Amino acid sequence: GAGVSQSPSNKVTEKGKDVELRCDPISGHTALYWYRQSLGQGLEFLIYFQGNSAPDKSGLPSDRFSAERTGGSVSTLTIQRTQQEDSAVYLCASSLAVTINEQFFGPGTRLTVL
C-alpha cells in the first residue's frame, strides 16, 4: 500500500513498562508528524520531523516521551515508564513538505496502559 502505516495497531501494556510505536510514512514525504487522540477528543500535536530533525517538540507531554526518525523515513515514538493517562490512539501523519497542508494520516496505534 502507498499510505502511512503504523505498528502495532493495538498495544496493551502494564503501567511502568516502556513502549515503542512505529510509523512508516509515505515514500518521499519529508515531513512527519505525531499526534495523540484520547477517547472522544480531538487530536493533540506531539512532535514533527523535517527530514531527521525535530524542530518542534513542544507537544511532548513529559520527558518520558521521545521520538526519532532515521533515514528520513521511519519514525519511532517511545514512551518510557508508561502511565494510565498515556492510554490513547497515537496517530502519525506525513506530508510532502511542511509547507504542504495536506497531511496523510495512518490508522493509528491504540495504546492501553493497565
Place this chain on the structure above:
Amino acid sequence: GESVGLHLPTLSVQEGDNSIINCAYSNSASDYFIWYKQESGKGPQFIIDIRSNMDKRQGQRVTVLLNKTVKHLSLQIAATQPGDSAVYFCAEKTQGGKLIFGQGTELSVKP
C-alpha cells in the same frame, strides 16, 4: 492559550439535505485553516483548506467559509450522503506545519 473549538458536538441531518459544521478559533496568527474528516477506526482525512486571506473556498460538494472578524470557520456539505457520516475536525496550521485541532463534530446522516 490558543485553541480551536467547535460549536456543536453532534449534528444529525437527512440524506440529501445540506450540512453546516461550525468552528470557532482564538489564534489569528495562522496562515491556513483546514477541515478533516475522521471515520470510525481510521485516521483523519484531509477535506479542504482555506488561506487566511480568503473568505470562501469551494471543493467538490464542500464549501469552507472563513470569517476573520468573528474568528469563525464553517464547512458546508451539499446533498449530504450516508458516506459523509463521520467526525469532522477543524484545524489551524501553525508554523512548521503542526496542526491544532478542535474537538470535533459528529455528523450523522439519516437515510
